[in-house]
Amino acid sequence: MSTAPPAIPLGSIPQSIRSVAHYVKIANEHADRDIVVYYWCLFKAVEDAMATDSSSPEAKNFLTVAMNILEQLKKANKDNDAIWLDVVAQSHIEDQAQRLFTYANSQDDSGQFNQKMMKAFYTCGYLFDVLSMFGALDENIQSARKYSKWRATYIFGCLKRGEQPISGKLMAGKDGDDSNELNALSAEFNASANISSGPPASKYPTDFSSHSPQPYAGGGATQQYSPKPGLQPEVGPFHQQPRDDFNTYNNLPGGQQGQQPPTKPSPAQRGQQQQFQKPSPQQTPQPGIGQNSPTPSYQPAAPDLKLEDYLEAKKYTKFASSALDYEDPKTAIDFLLKAVAVLQKKDAGGSSGGLL
The missing domain is CATH 1.25.40 (Serine Threonine Protein Phosphatase 5, Tetratricopeptide repeat)
Known part of the structure; x- marks a missing residue:
């Protein structure tokens, strides 16, 4: 997106939903430097506001403005996985x-x-x-x-x-x-x-x-x-139960409807933020569980792996785990292949014969 989204004046938030001002303020501060934080902070403000007061004229006006901004952002950021997934x-x-x-x-x-x-x-x-x-x-x-x-x-x-x-x-x-x-x-x-x-x-x-x-x-x-x-190998992902839907926008009085993001993730094509914790040493992979052959040959990891390589691979495995929560094996496999490609220094779109 070439231009920053508009800031919502905090004075426009009615007293009945004043508690959402924290999220609107943080969204405004990130308008010109992190569109993802802006979007989801405003989304949180809308969600909480609707749970508190969605009927008063003042609240309706605020919600309409905020929801229109969210919809415009979604249309302008169709290729941004952090908006959609x-x-x-x-x-x-x-x-x-x-x-x-x-x-x-x-x-x-x-x-x-x-x-x-x-x-x-x-x-x-x-x-x-x-x-x-x-x-x-x-x-x-x-x-x-x-x-x-x-x-x-x-x-x-x-x-x-x-x-x-x-x-x-x-x-x-x-x-x-x-x-x-x-x-x-x-x-x-x-x-x-x-x-x-x-x-x-x-x-x-x-x-x-x-x-x-x-x-x-x-x-x-x-x-x-x-x-x-x-x-950390001994601890599972934070959130084992992803949201099933985004029905927040469908109950606003006055017929306001919002476009819903997909209910299941699709493969992300871009890398996300690096993590800042060194992983534990990887266990030696066990051969014999290949996709295309009952006895695939084991392909070792690249010899020059760096910390960021391990972190990126861990990121993809976390995405794969969440995809399995959605019962989406295709997306899980895609992310696992990306993790393997990082560890083997290969193109993520290459052969999967060396998965394990």
């Missing part, structure tokens, strides 16, 4: 939330308290909320969401009162979030960034790739937030 969208948004969390947590641990890190906590907390549209959240993500919102509100309150915040790792047992403080924090950001007049400049760094994931103990818990469980 849940599994790709989930991976993209989870990656952005992970980067923000890692950045904010590292700043918190080092005592660097400022608006940038506070806003990173705030944003990733609500991006974790957006992930809930794709299925039940993993327990670690639920903890990270709660921790992020708590840190954002706590640091906001301290800075507002002129107090020195205490690092989160030194405050075991004090997790939680306050909706009033979150609303005040959102209003503060809105005023400083002038969100209603259009997408603001970035208030926090957009490149977090130099920050490796850090553990935290929300509320004194020993459990760590470890994004991308698909990268």
Whole structure:
């Protein structure tokens, strides 16, 4: 898409659905730099707004405007898998939330308290909320969401009162979030960034790739937030139950209808965000389960594999696992072949005789 989508003035959100302002604000901030985050944050706002108030004239007007924007984005991004496919969208948004969390947590641990890190906590907390549209959240993500919102509100309150915040790792047992403080924090950001007049400049760094994931103990818990469980052999994918449909737009009073994305994924043709966790060593493949021959020859992995190769292969296997949740074996096979092609340094469209 050549031009950024329009920002929705927060002042246009009626009081009855004011709680969705968090998602609209984050969408506006990403309008000119991440169309996927923009789309799904606005989608989340529409979904929550319809569940709260879809009958008042003010709510209808907001929903109509937001839904029209979503439909225009879908038409203009027909080749963007992260707009059309849940599994790709989930991976993209989870990656952005992970980067923000890692950045904010590292700043918190080092005592660097400022608006940038506070806003990173705030944003990733609500991006974790957006992930809930794709299925039940993993327990670690639920903890990270709660921790992020708590840190954002706590640091906001301290800075507002002129107090020195205490690092989160030194405050075991004090997790939680306050909706009033979150609303005040959102209003503060809105005023400083002038969100209603259009997408603001970035208030926090957009490149977090130099920050490796850090553990935290929300509320004194020993459990760590470890994004991308698909990268860990002993843990399954976060979301085992993808959404079956997108009926959100079909119940709006006044006959507003929205185009529905496909209910099953189709093979993605583009790579997504890299992950930031080194996988465990691969087990030696076992020959004898080939597609075209009862005794296929084993084709070893390329000798010069790099970390990003392993991460990309893991990404494709995660996509394949989600495709199986949809009972779509063709898509699962396509993604598995892509993973094999990465490990063997071959064209993904080549022969599958060396799959195992």
